[in-house]
Amino acid sequence: MPRRPILLGIAAVLVIVAAASSYARWSRPAWTAEERQILEELWIGSLPELPPDPSNAVADDPRAVALGHRLFFDTRFSRNGQVACATCHQPARAFSDGRPRGQGVGTTDRRTQTLIGAAYSPWQFWDGRKDSQWAQALGPLESPVEHGGTRTQYARLIAEHYRAEYEAIFAPLPADAELQRLPEAAGPVADPAARAAWEAMRPEDRDLVTRIYVNMGKAIAAYLRQIRPGASRFDAYVEALRRGDEAGMAAALSADEVAGLRLFIGKAGCTECHSGPLFTNHEFHNVGVPAAAGLPADRGRALGAAQVLADEFNCTSPYSDARPEDCAELRFLKHDAPELEGAFKTPTLRNVAERAPYMHAGQFATLRDVLDHYNRVLAAAVGHSELQPLHLSETELAQLEAFLRALSAPPQVPADLLAPPAD
Amino acid sequence: MSTGMRSQESAGIATRLGSWQRRALIGLGLVVAVVAIGYALMWVRMHQPPPDDLDLSTTRLTAAGHYRATILPGSDPIPINRLHTWTLHVETPDGRPVESAQITVDGDMPQHGHGLPTRPQVTRYLGNGDYLVEGMKFQMGGWWVVDFTITADGRRDTVRFNLVLE
Numbered sequence: 001m002p003r004r005p006i007l008l009g010i011a012a013v014l015v016i017v018a019a020a021s022s023y024a025r026w027s028r029p030a031w032t033a034e035e036r037q038i039l040e041e042l043w044i045g046s047l048p049e050l051p052p053d054p055s056n057a058v059a060d061d062p063r064a065v066a067l068g069h070r071l072f073f074d075t076r077f078s079r080n081g082q083v084a085c086a087t088c089h090q091p092a093r094a095f096s097d098g099r100p101r102g103q104g105v106g107t108t109d110r111r112t113q114t115l116i117g118a119a120y121s122p123w124q125f126w127d128g129r130k131d132s133q134w135a136q137a138l139g140p141l142e143s144p145v146e147h148g149g150t151r152t153q154y155a156r157l158i159a160e161h162y163r164a165e166y167e168a169i170f171a172p173l174p175a176d177a178e179l180q181r182l183p184e185a186a187g188p189v190a191d192p193a194a195r196a197a198w199e200a201m202r203p204e205d206r207d208l209v210t211r212i213y214v215n216m217g218k219a220i221a222a223y224l225r226q227i228r229p230g231a232s233r234f235d236a237y238v239e240a241l242r243r244g245d246e247a248g249m250a251a252a253l254s255a256d257e258v259a260g261l262r263l264f265i266g267k268a269g270c271t272e273c274h275s276g277p278l279f280t281n282h283e284f285h286n287v288g289v290p291a292a293a294g295l296p297a298d299r300g301r302a303l304g305a306a307q308v309l310a311d312e313f314n315c316t317s318p319y320s321d322a323r324p325e326d327c328a329e330l331r332f333l334k335h336d337a338p339e340l341e342g343a344f345k346t347p348t349l350r351n352v353a354e355r356a357p358y359m360h361a362g363q364f365a366t367l368r369d370v371l372d373h374y375n376r377v378l379a380a381a382v383g384h385s386e387l388q389p390l391h392l393s394e395t396e397l398a399q400l401e402a403f404l405r406a407l408s409a410p411p412q413v414p415a416d417l418l419a420p421p422a423d
Numbered sequence: 424m425s426t427g428m429r430s431q432e433s434a435g436i437a438t439r440l441g442s443w444q445r446r447a448l449i450g451l452g453l454v455v456a457v458v459a460i461g462y463a464l465m466w467v468r469m470h471q472p473p474p475d476d477l478d479l480s481t482t483r484l485t486a487a488g489h490y491r492a493t494i495l496p497g498s499d500p501i502p503i504n505r506l507h508t509w510t511l512h513v514e515t516p517d518g519r520p521v522e523s524a525q526i527t528v529d530g531d532m533p534q535h536g537h538g539l540p541t542r543p544q545v546t547r548y549l550g551n552g553d554y555l556v557e558g559m560k561f562q563m564g565g566w567w568v569v570d571f572t573i574t575a576d577g578r579r580d581t582v583r584f585n586l587v588l589e
Binding site (some may be wrong): 006007034036272273275276281282283285328329331332333334335337339358384385 | 451458503506536537538539540542543544557558560562563565
């Protein structure tokens with residue numbers, strides 16, 4: 001009978017399709033070799049040793065760590081005596097501040113970034129306008145809306161309060177009398193009076209003060225290098241997977257979180273940028289985030305790339321301890337491509353649940369808002385968005401969010417470094 | 424001959440089937456087609472594969488046939504998110520090394536609308552037609568193209584290599 005083979009054939013195809021689909025669902029907990037490789041790359045165990053910072057000769061000096069720790073929490077290093085690094089980079093808030101935009105002596109245009117694992121990034125700030133942690137630390141100190149102070153003010157404070165510690169690490173400081181003859185508030189800052197005072201100083205005095213300022217930054221950076229990410233439930237899951245310990249896997253992540261992880265490394269394409277053990281490629285992408293309310297569209301990396309090339313504290317500057325051949329990132333920097341327009345550094349997703357609001361100026365209040373953005377995609381405020389809409393279902397978005405919440409862990413920092421110094 | 428027989432046979436089936444049976448058959452066919460198309464679309468969206476006919480060879484003749492170029496990436500697999508160096512070997516089609524060429528490098532992700540995060544450069548001639556390419560860096564896996572423009576003895580030519588990084 002010729003009719004039967006056709007009907008049987010169709011029935012067979014249906015059965016195979018149904019079986020394949022239920023097999024795919026049933027066999028979900030298993031990871032393919034390719035997926036396992038991605039999971040291991042995201043695992044904290046893949047985080048290499050801290051990369052050296054050749055631009056900072058004291059980066060791994062414990063005395064510099066101790067001085068940097070004290071400077072990090074010292075509010076005297078500001079215009080009003082009330083702002084320290086720790087004002088915005090709060091240890092209890094994953095070294096961020098929970099605000100849409102940083103709040104120092106004024107309000108910044110961008111959100112405070114976490115410092116956890118920042119030593120691994122070749123670029124600092126949302127736009128990568130600094131290429132070392134010490135150069136980064138010096139930016140806010142002179143910003144009119146963050147610490148708002150000046151170099152001569154800071155040099156005097158170092159001599160007054162930290163002379164012995166400073167001299168043990170760096171070089172003898174000038175006598176107090178010599179520093180006292182310099183203007184109280186002078187530096188290459190926005191304030192016209194302080195700037196004029198700075199420009200009136202002798203070049204050798206400016207260099208003397210700048211060297212003290214740079215060394216402050218290098219001590220702070222030595223402290224910042226100690227702030228490393230801790231192992232999250234996701235990491236416990238990968239460890240259990242490596243041991244073949246199914247009970248351990250089930251204890252580490254719920255079924256929804258595992259489903260979210262599967263979306264994260266698969267259909268949602270998150271690992272295209274949020275890759276590696278810090279969940280970032282440390283590069284710059286335009287993801288079409290709307291401009292912050294009341295602010296013009298932010299050009300991001302387009303300006304940051306030009307700024308780091310011209311920065312007085314970059315890797316090839318006279319204040320850097322690096323040899324020119326150590327500065328490959330700067331040497332091969334891309335600074336004039338259209339894709340830099342409106343591009344911002346991919347942030348780490350470790351502790352992301354602790355760091356609301358989100359994006360470079362806190363445009364999205366919740367993780368769900370961020371996921372909704374990736375799901376529907378808007379035209380970029382400036383430049384061109386790289387995103388394609390994900391078209392995820394409600395359930396999938398909830399699973400993805402559940403997974404992101406499993407990336408939290410206390411930072412791996414010696415406990416005494418998390419609190420202000422004792423004295 | 425065989426084709427003719429088969430179409431006769433199906434015409435026969437069609438005439439023998441009742442109208443409800445025909446509708447059921449068409450319905451089943453539609454269901455199968457919808458399921459199959461659905462799966463295919465999902466697969467495409469999930470994997471966004473590069474074109475099937477990508478030439479992934481590491482030795483290629485330049486576009487106008489002036490040179491034969493070979494890329495030797497410094498490590499295997501090519502690293503993601505890390506600066507590294509390549510060697511580019513340039514020879515004439517008959518196998519003589521090309522000396523003192525001026526070479527520029529660029530890279531692009533055709534499916535993403537962005538290029539390399541760096542501006543790699545040929546920084547040194549290593550001898551025997553080999554050139555050191557510094558500043559290579561790929562910020563994500565997927566399909567990449569890397570283009571070299573080679574100028575030697577006043578003859579300018581270009582060559583494109585495809586890479587699929589994991």
